Amino acid sequence: MGKILFFPKSSAFGCKLFLLSLLLTLASGYANSDDETANDGAVSQFGRPSDNSSSECIDRRLTYPSVIDMDVLAETGEAATFDLEWIEITPGFGDSHGYKNDASEQVCGTSKFKTRALGGSIPGPTLTVSPGTTMKILFRNKLTYQPESFSSHIVVDKKDSKGNHHYHTTSELDLSRLNKFNDPDIGNFHFHGLHISAALPSDDATLNVLPGEEYLYTVTVPEDHEPGMHWVHPHHHGSTTIHFMGGATMAVIVKDPKQENVEELQEPESPVLINGIGRAIEIDTMGNETEIEEEAETPTTSSSMLPQEIRDATERIMIFQEFDIKEAEFIARSAGDRLLLESFLNIEGGDSIGKRFVTINGKYQPILNVPVGKWERWRILYAGWQDLPMRLGITGSNLADCEFYLLAKDGIYISDYPRGPMAITDGELLPIPPAGRADFMVRCNKAGGTSRFEALSRRNVLVVNAVEGNGDDAGELANNNIPKKSNSNVLEGETTSPSIVQTRSKTPLTPWGKTENAIPEYLKDTTTMVASTGCTCETHMEGYDESSRINGQIHWPGNNFMHTSYLGATVERHLKGTNDHSYHQHVYPFQIIDVPNKRYADDPVAYMRAGDWHDTFLDKNQNLGYVTIRYRAVDFPGKILVHCHDALHADRGVMQKEYVRSNDEGYNGCECDIFGPIGGRGVVDQLDLEIIGVSNVVPNSGAVSSNNILLFLATAVSAILLLV
Numbered sequence: 001m002g003k004i005l006f007f008p009k010s011s012a013f014g015c016k017l018f019l020l021s022l023l024l025t026l027a028s029g030y031a032n033s034d035d036e037t038a039n040d041g042a043v044s045q046f047g048r049p050s051d052n053s054s055s056e057c058i059d060r061r062l063t064y065p066s067v068i069d070m071d072v073l074a075e076t077g078e079a080a081t082f083d084l085e086w087i088e089i090t091p092g093f094g095d096s097h098g099y100k101n102d103a104s105e106q107v108c109g110t111s112k113f114k115t116r117a118l119g120g121s122i123p124g125p126t127l128t129v130s131p132g133t134t135m136k137i138l139f140r141n142k143l144t145y146q147p148e149s150f151s152s153h154i155v156v157d158k159k160d161s162k163g164n165h166h167y168h169t170t171s172e173l174d175l176s177r178l179n180k181f182n183d184p185d186i187g188n189f190h191f192h193g194l195h196i197s198a199a200l201p202s203d204d205a206t207l208n209v210l211p212g213e214e215y216l217y218t219v220t221v222p223e224d225h226e227p228g229m230h231w232v233h234p235h236h237h238g239s240t241t242i243h244f245m246g247g248a249t250m251a252v253i254v255k256d257p258k259q260e261n262v263e264e265l266q267e268p269e270s271p272v273l274i275n276g277i278g279r280a281i282e283i284d285t286m287g288n289e290t291e292i293e294e295e296a297e298t299p300t301t302s303s304s305m306l307p308q309e310i311r312d313a314t315e316r317i318m319i320f321q322e323f324d325i326k327e328a329e330f331i332a333r334s335a336g337d338r339l340l341l342e343s344f345l346n347i348e349g350g351d352s353i354g355k356r357f358v359t360i361n362g363k364y365q366p367i368l369n370v371p372v373g374k375w376e377r378w379r380i381l382y383a384g385w386q387d388l389p390m391r392l393g394i395t396g397s398n399l400a401d402c403e404f405y406l407l408a409k410d411g412i413y414i415s416d417y418p419r420g421p422m423a424i425t426d427g428e429l430l431p432i433p434p435a436g437r438a439d440f441m442v443r444c445n446k447a448g449g450t451s452r453f454e455a456l457s458r459r460n461v462l463v464v465n466a467v468e469g470n471g472d473d474a475g476e477l478a479n480n481n482i483p484k485k486s487n488s489n490v491l492e493g494e495t496t497s498p499s500i501v502q503t504r505s506k507t508p509l510t511p512w513g514k515t516e517n518a519i520p521e522y523l524k525d526t527t528t529m530v531a532s533t534g535c536t537c538e539t540h541m542e543g544y545d546e547s548s549r550i551n552g553q554i555h556w557p558g559n560n561f562m563h564t565s566y567l568g569a570t571v572e573r574h575l576k577g578t579n580d581h582s583y584h585q586h587v588y589p590f591q592i593i594d595v596p597n598k599r600y601a602d603d604p605v606a607y608m609r610a611g612d613w614h615d616t617f618l619d620k621n622q623n624l625g626y627v628t629i630r631y632r633a634v635d636f637p638g639k640i641l642v643h644c645h646d647a648l649h650a651d652r653g654v655m656q657k658e659y660v661r662s663n664d665e666g667y668n669g670c671e672c673d674i675f676g677p678i679g680g681r682g683v684v685d686q687l688d689l690e691i692i693g694v695s696n697v698v699p700n701s702g703a704v705s706s707n708n709i710l711l712f713l714a715t716a717v718s719a720i721l722l723l724v
């Protein structure tokens with residue numbers, strides 16, 4: 001382990017950063033004022049601490065995070081500022097109100113509680129960004145250090161002349177606290193799913209940002225980045241679970257290219273019709289359908305980027321968050337996190353559902369009214385932190401007759417769009433892995449019908465009504481698209497009266513896939529490639545809780561790596577244990593090459609198929625043998641964290657690091673199962689960053705006082721006694 005204590009001195013460097021932070025604070029004012037106007041529902045109801053009036057009521061309709069366009073900020077070099085802070089939220093928990101399914105239903109007097117959130121709300125604002133844009137993102141840790149909390153670091157508290165606390169860590173480790181729940185108030189950012197550099201000032205998740213500190217991330221989204229949805233969450237080893245389960249999450253969407261730019265890039269595709277002929281249905285007064293013969297409608301294909309119905313679709317972001325109060329109590333106790341423990345213990349309601357709640361965009365059991373017969377694009381993010389597939393689907397009858405077709409997974413368009421119709425009523429439902437994203441084209445066809453969705457075995461997580469007219473607004477994101485055409489399938493002036501016989505054409509979706517030259521280098525098909533020599537390693541996650549491991553080893557901080565590869569390598573991994581553990585890999589998404597259980601993978605409408613790209617993989621059907629994945633390390637050298645996306649496992653050690661060496665000196669070797677330090681050729685960044693502690697702004701940093709350490713330890717001991 002390194003023994004260097006590194007802190008930027010409070011010299012010219014510190015002064016510059018102070019000025020910079022001042023500017024950034026001003027910049028954040030811009031971003032925040034944008035928040036207010038963008039979606040007052042999301043921000044004012046859930047983001048800001050409200051008064052303690054118990055008569056507060058919440059409209060049950062689904063609301064959406066506000067949107068911050070990072071391209072606009074990048075034009076002037078401004079940063080967006082996001083605070084990790086302790087705030088009060090009101091999701092509308094409680095199971096006593098029943099379910100009236102009235103669009104304007106209010107739920108009143110439900111539990112409020114405090115939690116750690118990003119960007120002022122649960123979830124935080126959605127960032128949108130174009131490929132090629134450099135995002136400046138100031139992460140401010142506004143949490144308050146709790147001296148009674150546990151840490152694997154030695155945390156030093158130094159008061160300045162004004163009595164303000166300044167914390168930092170030393171190079172010493174408390175070995176008894178390694179791979180335990182720690183550091184509830186230490187955080188950072190990880191840009192989950194984005195294909196970006198993992199070297200600072202970009203996405204190095206081994207950075208520690210202590211309470212009162214901040215860090216300016218500079219993240220360049222490559223010019224050839226695939227458009228799609230990813231997300232941001234804290235990823236400090238030891239506190240990831242605490243931050244996840246409290247809801248500290250934001251979506252980031254890489255925008256689809258503007259249409260006018262695309263036509264030059266793409267060659268015309270030949271029209272294909274794989275989705276059958278169009279059909280028309282007649283709905284009688286009892287709501288029964290009769291199919292009517294109709295001329296087949298040939299889908300229109302063009303050279304443009306996305307088929308028209310995708311471009312026209314209303315986009316709805318849905319961020320699914322699971323609150324698990326009992327698990328939270330256990331983890332908060334383990335970490336000495338008195339704040340979370342006290343807050344979550346006071347949450348009322350939910351006894352009949354095991355004190356587990358699912359929220360969408362921070363709202364419990366929301367109602368969504370969608371226009372009947374119109375395709376929408378749902379961008380779903382399952383901000384999962386346990387090893388449970390989401391199992392999204394419909395409980396009971398699909399009375400709104402909703403159809404689901406898969407468009408993208410983990411922010412990458414699938415090659416066989418439109419895949420479906422996907423099973424949403426029986427059996428496996430939609431087994432989206434924890435941390436997974438899934439974009440669906442969704443259409444609900446029966447006016448007046450309601451379909452009740454379940455997820456994580458919780459019922460009524462979303463109640464969807466198919467309605468005449470425009471349905472609910474989808475917030476700002478949908479308005480960023482090309483202006484909507486009115487839906488020709490919906491007759492003006494229709495009412496929801498079931499006595500009206502409606503005839504609609506269920507036109508199929510237009511098949512679409514990217515042409516070969518429009519696929520970015522890092523996503524080129526690897527199914528027919530051969531792994532580079534020596535670059536096939538096994539990665540086996542096994543065991544439960546504190547006894548779980550990767551390849552028999554537990555996470556060790558600093559310069560300790562499992563596998564290495566090099567720029568230009570075609571890397572292959574044989575994943576074991578992915579039926580129980582969700583495998584997540586930073587920097588490079590991977591392609592599923594082969595699975596042991598072909599029965600599911602060969603199903604043309606399976607959610608998981610060979611050839612698909614993911615950044616997180618969990619498949620309960622693949623419980624023997626190994627899953628083969630491949631990716632090409634084409635552009636970013638440096639660290640790659642690989643870990644179970646069950647944060648309870650990852651914080652307790654089911655996390656390892658791989659390293660992609662640069663090939664500047666012609667290096668072309670791979671290694672498996674090193675579990676020790678690396679060095680030498682092709683190392684591009686600081687390998688033992690995480691045990692050092694880095695801060696951009698450390699006013700008055702000075703010598704470490706041993707008295708302070710003793711004081712801290714004494715406080716910690718008394719806190720243990722209180723928490724036991």
Ligand SMILES: [Cu+2]
Pocket residue numbers: 387541580581582644645646649654
């Ligand atoms: Cu796991």
